[in-house]
Amino acid sequence: MRKDDENSKDDENLDSKNSDDFVVTPWTVQGQVDYDKLVDEFGTSRITSDILERFRKITGEIHPFLRRKIFYSHRDLDDILKRYENGEKFFLYTGRGPSGGVHLGHLIPWIFTKYLQDKFGAELYFQMTDDEKYYTSDKLSLDKTYDLAMENTLDLIAIGFDPKKTFVFTDTGYMKTMYGIAAKVAKHTTFSTAKAVFGFENSTGIGMIFFPAIQAATCFLPSVLKGYNIPCLIPAAIDQDPYWRGIAREVAPKLGFYKPAQMHSKFMPGLGQGGKMSASQPETAIFTTDSEKTVQEKVMLSFTGGRATQIEQRKLGGQADICPVYNYYYFLFEPEDIELKRIYDDCTGGRLLCGDCKLMLASRTKKFVAEHAAKREAAKEHLDEFIVEDESGGLKKRSETRH
Ligand code: TRP
Numbered sequence: 001m002r003k004d005d006e007n008s009k010d011d012e013n014l015d016s017k018n019s020d021d022f023v024v025t026p027w028t029v030q031g032q033v034d035y036d037k038l039v040d041e042f043g044t045s046r047i048t049s050d051i052l053e054r055f056r057k058i059t060g061e062i063h064p065f066l067r068r069k070i071f072y073s074h075r076d077l078d079d080i081l082k083r084y085e086n087g088e089k090f091f092l093y094t095g096r097g098p099s100g101g102v103h104l105g106h107l108i109p110w111i112f113t114k115y116l117q118d119k120f121g122a123e124l125y126f127q128m129t130d131d132e133k134y135y136t137s138d139k140l141s142l143d144k145t146y147d148l149a150m151e152n153t154l155d156l157i158a159i160g161f162d163p164k165k166t167f168v169f170t171d172t173g174y175m176k177t178m179y180g181i182a183a184k185v186a187k188h189t190t191f192s193t194a195k196a197v198f199g200f201e202n203s204t205g206i207g208m209i210f211f212p213a214i215q216a217a218t219c220f221l222p223s224v225l226k227g228y229n230i231p232c233l234i235p236a237a238i239d240q241d242p243y244w245r246g247i248a249r250e251v252a253p254k255l256g257f258y259k260p261a262q263m264h265s266k267f268m269p270g271l272g273q274g275g276k277m278s279a280s281q282p283e284t285a286i287f288t289t290d291s292e293k294t295v296q297e298k299v300m301l302s303f304t305g306g307r308a309t310q311i312e313q314r315k316l317g318g319q320a321d322i323c324p325v326y327n328y329y330y331f332l333f334e335p336e337d338i339e340l341k342r343i344y345d346d347c348t349g350g351r352l353l354c355g356d357c358k359l360m361l362a363s364r365t366k367k368f369v370a371e372h373a374a375k376r377e378a379a380k381e382h383l384d385e386f387i388v389e390d391e392s393g394g395l396k397k398r399s400e401t402r403h
Helices: 035-042 049-059 077-085 104-120 130-136 142-158 171-187 191-198 206-217 221-226 238-255 292-300 310-316 324-333 337-348 354-379
Strands: 071-075 091-096 124-128 166-170 232-237 261-265
Touching (some): 035 071, 035 238, 049 077, 071 238, 091 142, 104 232, 104 261, 130 142, 142 166, 142 171, 142 354, 166 171, 171 206, 171 221, 191 206, 191 238, 238 261, 292 354, 324 337, 324 354
Parallel strands (some): 091 124, 124 166, 232 261
Antiparallel strands (some): 071 261
């Protein structure tokens, strides 16, 4: 089993004939992901235009991540929306495996989660799996993954979540509260199920074998703490689906809870040729703590869909569809569809050359990272308003008990 951020080295050829050759598991994402195929393989549902219209009815708009199918697949989203329309509120659940710094790819689901929190007035429960990352790493100590969880929480706070509605915990810091629920999940999950869902082997450590019960337990945590059932919606990248499909949704009815609903996102590509943004290839990932100079360099050195020469580019046009630079506009740096189309048309029509396109992206990316970094710095004063732990008790924040 490999760590989540370890992209394989052999995902380099975008034009590979073997484009079906990809792997998506909670710990490995390799190759050119065929997102349509994943929907069929995992048995999820596509986010249809019907669902988008329901979003428009409720929120008055359709977020660019939805319009652009960055969040493109779901389970039971229609059910969650129906309940919401009937006055039943849901809570949001997402998380992070704190194995290193946060990059732009990690922010995509968080930005969308914050948007959902604002629009639906939903509480967010955010799980930092310091235990998981300790289990899957040869190098990280448990103290280190805990410290990284606190560092990563600064990035989370920087996104703008409402402290009154947001509860962040680490597994090691909240296990007394979580354990009873995890035990119930574990009791109803056999090893053969876990093996089939996650590919565990005899050589897998027993910490990892139990871990899915912990990740699934959060789906039920608010219902247990509050004493009544609350529907759960999980916005997360699609690689996390096995936890919900294989464990949480299986045990929910046995334990008397709602099955958690999901919205699945695609991965933001890295700046190299093919593959998702990955911490194991830092030159192709933009971290929230990168300096202006580093951001500039990374963007300017990016792979593009450009042609070998300017003359050729003007004649044939660039290949925006396979270009990470274009994809950055698509994901994060050009929310206006009309402007995005202009970039696409100018590129593929041979009027926009890669150098200029990269310069424009570099300046937008630098601005984004600088603004995020300032908010991240300010967040250091507010950590205790977000973190819940066993010592503070239930849903009390650290700030309520530590004076
Ligand atoms: N396992 C996830 C990771 O490695 C962390 C996580 C825990 C998570 N709970 C989650 C991610 C819920 C998304 C949704 O990153």
